[in-house]
Amino acid sequence: MTDIRITVNGEARSVSGDRPHERLLDWLRDEGLTGAKEGCAEGECGACAVLVAKDDGRGGTRWTAVNACLPPTLAFDGQEVVTSEGLGEPATPISEGRLHEVQREMAVRGGSQCGYCTPGFICSMAAEFYREDRTPVAGTATPANDGTASADAAADASAAGDCPVHDEHLEGANGFDLHSLSGNLCRCTGYRAIRDAAFALGEPEADDPFARRRALAAPAPVATRVRTTGGTRRQPHEAEFTRPATLAEALELYAANPDAQLVAGSTDAGVESNIRGTRPQRVIAIDRIDELRTLERGDDAIVIGAALTLSEAERALDGTVPLLAELFPLFASRLIRNAATLGGNLGTGSPIGDSAPVLLALGAELVLASAEGERTVPLAEYFTGYRQTVRVPGELIKAVRIPLPLATKTAFFKVAKRRFDDISSVAAGFAVDVVDGTVVSARIGLGGVAATPIRATATEQALVGREWSIETAARAAEALAAEGTPLDDMRASSAYRSAVLGQLLMKFWARAEGPTLTRTTEGAR
């Protein structure tokens, strides 16, 4: 067994390894660090959020907030974690202590009542406070960093309307993106005071240790192997957790143990463990294998490593694949996206995973790898039944390949009960090319309307070769409403799902053609 050590709030601590399924949150709390709380154990509330020092892709560190209730403790071997206790300095008999800027703003602006959610908010807020590309909106004063600045002034400045991308509800004058808090729920304070605290934050001081730490490399991945046997007859502990150093090692291990559970971000696997009590005998962690964490742009394709987190992929793509740029903000919360991967989303084979409709519309292929070698499979042929795929034992998703050029008219719509951080009732990705007024290609990916994500082939046929007009869109919308075999469940009725599908095509058409119509109308005025 390797010696498991995690640096928490600057202090290296040993992990016994005799509880291989223990979640990071439980271990931290057992260590006496009870700031992080358990609210839901499902990644929904953010009460458990902590900061992790992650590679920023440029040789430095990015402070990244993640849920501690989902990943196994062993996944943090050799890593550096900061909890709410590690920000600021606690009072001692000889000193009054010092609040971190984020803690002080939350306190002075009334951002905390019962306080249960507060440590999680503090960690998410601190990650955004230290985001290196957080840039104050030009021409607005950055509030002083002494707790006296007016958050209203900051909010007002952001509402000045000079810059259309700086929506006052989403981003403060200090560049603080409120979506960074989308995974944190508060049941008593009300979000106005929390927003005020976020928008009142200034810049980190030059000697701020967390700011300085950003220039240094994040901890490198550590190969980990923990095998435990023991426990009681009723609750045997026999289990193994392995973090292979390379893809070749991972594939060899997976070939020898095809029943092992792969884990990447653990945002699905953690829920399975917490809520359904799954305790796989063997876990192979693949989230830090370099070969699965690349993003390559060629002339004919963009290839995204299966274990890049969604936040990392979002930053690396920087809007160059508009369909993915639409997907990311609607996928869970920032806390979840900081850990979740495309490989994990497709690995579940779920019919309601949000990446599949987008990737189907993009005509994506999956690079599957096993000890036998690699093969490339169109995503449209990957799903074979409810949570079943063409993957054979010992095979994992290495990368997602998006062919170029991209279609010119695209859109992703996710229909859910809440706009953010919710599971889709229906999701649809559209990608259409129009040449001289005629549709020359159409790909439509759907989720939530069948046992697997599907291509809406009848609708695609109703579009291709036809004039790109509202009449064609209306005929295709009828075809789309009849696609799939939607079910009734607690999220939506089958009738609702079908009705909404047709509407989504009309919405796509209106959005694709809307600006043209607006210009014509204005011109006529």
Ligand SMILES: Cc1cc2nc3c(=O)[nH]c(=O)nc-3n(C[C@H](O)[C@H](O)[C@H](O)COP(=O)(O)OP(=O)(O)OC[C@H]3O[C@@H](n4cnc5c(N)ncnc54)[C@H](O)[C@@H]3O)c2cc1C
């Ligand atoms: C609060 C919350 C909100 C969520 N919101 C959304 C949402 O809006 N949309 C959505 O689609 N999903 C959502 N999810 C589900 C989840 O976050 C995604 O499915 C995520 O992409 C899973 O990635 P992961 O790396 O965490 O997977 P893990 O949990 O590590 O693994 C999930 C499964 O995939 C397998 N797997 C992992 N990597 C690979 C690989 N490379 N090859 C083959 N198999 C692999 C694992 O064995 C496991 O069975 C949400 C989850 C939570 C907890």
Ligand code: FES
């Ligand atoms: S306890 Fe709710 S997100 Fe972790």
Ligand code: FES
């Ligand atoms: S302060 Fe009570 S839940 Fe947020």
